[in-house]
Amino acid sequence: MNHSSEKPWAGIGVEVNSSLSSREMLYKAKLDWEVSKIPSQRPKSHSNQETFRFYKAYFQSGNAEIDTVGSLDGARILWALARLNEDFTLPGEDELKSYILLASRHEDREKIEIQFMVLRSACNSMLKISSKARPTVKNSFRRVFKSTLPFLSESAQKFDEEMDQKAKATIQMGREAISDFAEKAQSLANKKVDEKIARNYMGEVFKPDLLKDEGKAAEDQARKTEQDALEAFENAPGQNLESAQMSAWGLLTAAAYTADRLGKTPDSRLRQSWFGPNAKIKKRALELALNLLD
Incomplete structure (x- = not known):
C-alpha cells in the first residue's frame, strides 16, 4: 500500500480508542475545559464531557471504531472520527479508508453534525460522501440550564433502544453510501x-x-x-x-x-x-x- 508520510486531518487531533472514557479523551486532547467568554478563564468542562460521551455512545451503537478526536477554531468546534471498516482499494494499491465524522459547534452544542467520508492513504486527501442519512442529530446527553432548582436539567447517560436503533440505521446508511461510492470510484x-x-x-x-x-x-x-x-x-x-x-x-x-x-x-x-x-x-x-x- 502507498501511504502518505504526512499525518491525516492536517495533523490536528489525537488518536484514541474505545477503551478510554469521555473524560480521558478530553484530557488527552487537552479539551477538559469549557470555552469561556473570558480567555483567561478555563473552568472544568461539563459541556465538552457531554459532547464526547455522546460521540462515544453514538459510535458504539453503530459498531464504528472511534479513532481520532480534536477541536477547531479555538475549541469552538469539537469533533470525533470513527472507522467504518468499509475500506476499499483501487488498482495500483490505491487505498481508501472510510470514516464517520461527528462535530459540534459552541453556538449550539445540542446539534451534532454528521458526515461520512473517505481518506485516501496515498495523500491524505478527504472526500465527503453523501448519504440518505439525516445530516444532524440532537445530543440527548446535553444538559440545559433552568431558572429554578436544580438549575441543570437531568440528562441521559446512555442511549435508549430508540436512539440506539436510530444511530445504527444512520451509520448503516453511511456504510452503504461508501460502498456505492467505491463502485463509482472504480469507474472513474x-x-x-x-x-x-x-x-x-x-x-x-x-x-x-x-x-x-x-x-x-x-x-x-x-x-x-x-x-x-x-x-x-x-x-x-x-x-x-x-x-x-x-x-x-x-x-x-x-x-x-x-x-x-x-x-x-x-x-x-x-x-x-x-x-x-x-x-x-x-x-x-x-x-x-x-x-x-x-
Whole structure:
C-alpha cells in the first residue's frame, strides 16, 4: 500500500480508542475545559464531557471504531472520527479508508453534525460522501440550564433502544453510501482522460464565484489554484498509481488534494475542507468527475 508520510486531518487531533472514557479523551486532547467568554478563564468542562460521551455512545451503537478526536477554531468546534471498516482499494494499491465524522459547534452544542467520508492513504486527501442519512442529530446527553432548582436539567447517560436503533440505521446508511461510492470510484479509475479534458475540468472546479463579484484578484487566485491542481494531477502523492494515471479518478484526487491545502493554517485548512468553501469545491469536483462518465 502507498501511504502518505504526512499525518491525516492536517495533523490536528489525537488518536484514541474505545477503551478510554469521555473524560480521558478530553484530557488527552487537552479539551477538559469549557470555552469561556473570558480567555483567561478555563473552568472544568461539563459541556465538552457531554459532547464526547455522546460521540462515544453514538459510535458504539453503530459498531464504528472511534479513532481520532480534536477541536477547531479555538475549541469552538469539537469533533470525533470513527472507522467504518468499509475500506476499499483501487488498482495500483490505491487505498481508501472510510470514516464517520461527528462535530459540534459552541453556538449550539445540542446539534451534532454528521458526515461520512473517505481518506485516501496515498495523500491524505478527504472526500465527503453523501448519504440518505439525516445530516444532524440532537445530543440527548446535553444538559440545559433552568431558572429554578436544580438549575441543570437531568440528562441521559446512555442511549435508549430508540436512539440506539436510530444511530445504527444512520451509520448503516453511511456504510452503504461508501460502498456505492467505491463502485463509482472504480469507474472513474477506468475512465481515461487527456490534457484538454484535464484543463477544462480544473477550470470548472476552481472557477471563481461570479455572483460574489470579487474582481480580478479572485480570478487571478482561481487561475493560480487551477494551475496548482493541474500540477498536482501529474506530481501529487499517489498520482503515479495505476488508478490515477490520466484518469477521471486522478483528476478528482488531484482536485481534492489541492482544495485540502487551501488555507493559511492547518486549523483553517481542515475547517474549510470539512465545513467551508473548500468542502464546496470538492463537492463540485466529485460532481464534475462523475459527469465525465456520461
